Amino acid sequence: MSEGQFTPRVFSGIQPSGGLTLGNYLGAMKRFVDMQEDAYETIYCMVDLHAITVWQDPAKLRHATRELCAGFIAAGLDPEKSILFNQSQVAEHAQLGWIFNCVARMGWMKRMTQFKDKAGKNAENASLGLFGYPALMAADILLYHTTHVPVGEDQKQHLELTRDIAIKFNNDFGVDFFPITEPVIEGAATRVMSLRDGTKKMSKSDPSDMSRINLTDDADAIAKKIRKAKTDPEPLPSEFKGLEDRPEARNLVNIYAALSDQSVDAVMLEVGGQQFGQFKPMLADLAVDKLAPISGEMSRLMEDPGEIDRILAGGANRARAIATPILQKTYEIVGMVGA
Numbered sequence: 001m002s003e004g005q006f007t008p009r010v011f012s013g014i015q016p017s018g019g020l021t022l023g024n025y026l027g028a029m030k031r032f033v034d035m036q037e038d039a040y041e042t043i044y045c046m047v048d049l050h051a052i053t054v055w056q057d058p059a060k061l062r063h064a065t066r067e068l069c070a071g072f073i074a075a076g077l078d079p080e081k082s083i084l085f086n087q088s089q090v091a092e093h094a095q096l097g098w099i100f101n102c103v104a105r106m107g108w109m110k111r112m113t114q115f116k117d118k119a120g121k122n123a124e125n126a127s128l129g130l131f132g133y134p135a136l137m138a139a140d141i142l143l144y145h146t147t148h149v150p151v152g153e154d155q156k157q158h159l160e161l162t163r164d165i166a167i168k169f170n171n172d173f174g175v176d177f178f179p180i181t182e183p184v185i186e187g188a189a190t191r192v193m194s195l196r197d198g199t200k201k202m203s204k205s206d207p208s209d210m211s212r213i214n215l216t217d218d219a220d221a222i223a224k225k226i227r228k229a230k231t232d233p234e235p236l237p238s239e240f241k242g243l244e245d246r247p248e249a250r251n252l253v254n255i256y257a258a259l260s261d262q263s264v265d266a267v268m269l270e271v272g273g274q275q276f277g278q279f280k281p282m283l284a285d286l287a288v289d290k291l292a293p294i295s296g297e298m299s300r301l302m303e304d305p306g307e308i309d310r311i312l313a314g315g316a317n318r319a320r321a322i323a324t325p326i327l328q329k330t331y332e333i334v335g336m337v338g339a
């Protein structure tokens with residue numbers, strides 16, 4: 001069978017572990033919206049089962065899941081067009097995850113750099129779930145016979161593992177059942193860095209709130225953070241190459257380009273020669289223009305959690321309709337007895 005047997009289908013997930021930033025918006029959500037408008041069937045999941053691989057306070061997890069859903073919708077995802085749901089409502093994820101725990105090899109998992117990073121020095125005290133995380137992620141993807149997965153660079157290794165699991169499963173059972181998924185990796189331009197240190201990724205866990213723009217920030221906070229962002233005293237060059245050794249300046253130009261849907265080269269033509277005193281207010285206006293409506297819409301949606309829960313339940317039903325027959329077929333291939 002050829003790859004053509006699988007309809008183009010996009011799946012991606014974000015952990016509801018609280019705190020959405022401009023990095024999530026430009027690196028993930030904005031691209032999710034673009035794919036929704038293309039000729040793909042799009043499925044976006046709030047991966048709560050993944051979130052609990054490290055401790056989550058239950059009330060905060062519930063809040064973060066709803067807030068992530070609100071963020072998706074405010075960013076432009078339409079629950080009629082895309083399937084939006086939280087992972088735990090579709091039990092098939094955990095069920096296929098178990099099968100993949102039995103396909104993946106210890107040696108493969110031990111090589112995962114994200115596990116090493118997250119487990120840190122005290123790996124003996126990490127949860128077993130954190131170690132098995134990538135097998136559950138493979139299940140998320142393959143449960144829908146997904147063909148395309150938009151993720152950040154840091155997830156590349158997990159996607160390679162997903163392909164290895166699909167290949168081993170197909171080989172072990174002599175079938176051509178799971179597709180070999182294509183990663184759609186974000187470009188460097190969509191990697192948003194800290195506003196205080198251009199060499200570090202913008203992160204919700206940075207101790208300084210000034211280092212990031214939160215999707216819940218209002219217009220004043222957004223403008224202030226951009227005004228105070230770290231820069232250097234030089235004017236902007238007329239070519240992007242000239243920013244190679246100026247990480248903070250490069251980051252602000254990248255953000256400007258991404259928010260205005262232009263290439264960095266086009267931006268340099270426009271802003272080359274400017275001082276930051278001129279560029280920063282322009283960037284602040286643009287950011288407020290694009291982001292304040294999102295934070296406004298998020299807080300409006302969060303006023304009615306019941307409506308969010310209905311959207312998630314509706315998405316879960318649609319997801320299950322795709323997942324159930326694929327899981328059933330998997331069980332049959334593996335040799336599980338059932339009606």
Ligand code: TRP
Nearest residue numbers: 011012013014015047050137140
């Ligand atoms: N591991 C991903 C991250 O931390 C989240 C994730 C879980 C995911 N399951 C997925 C992403 C399936 C893409 C597809 O960013």
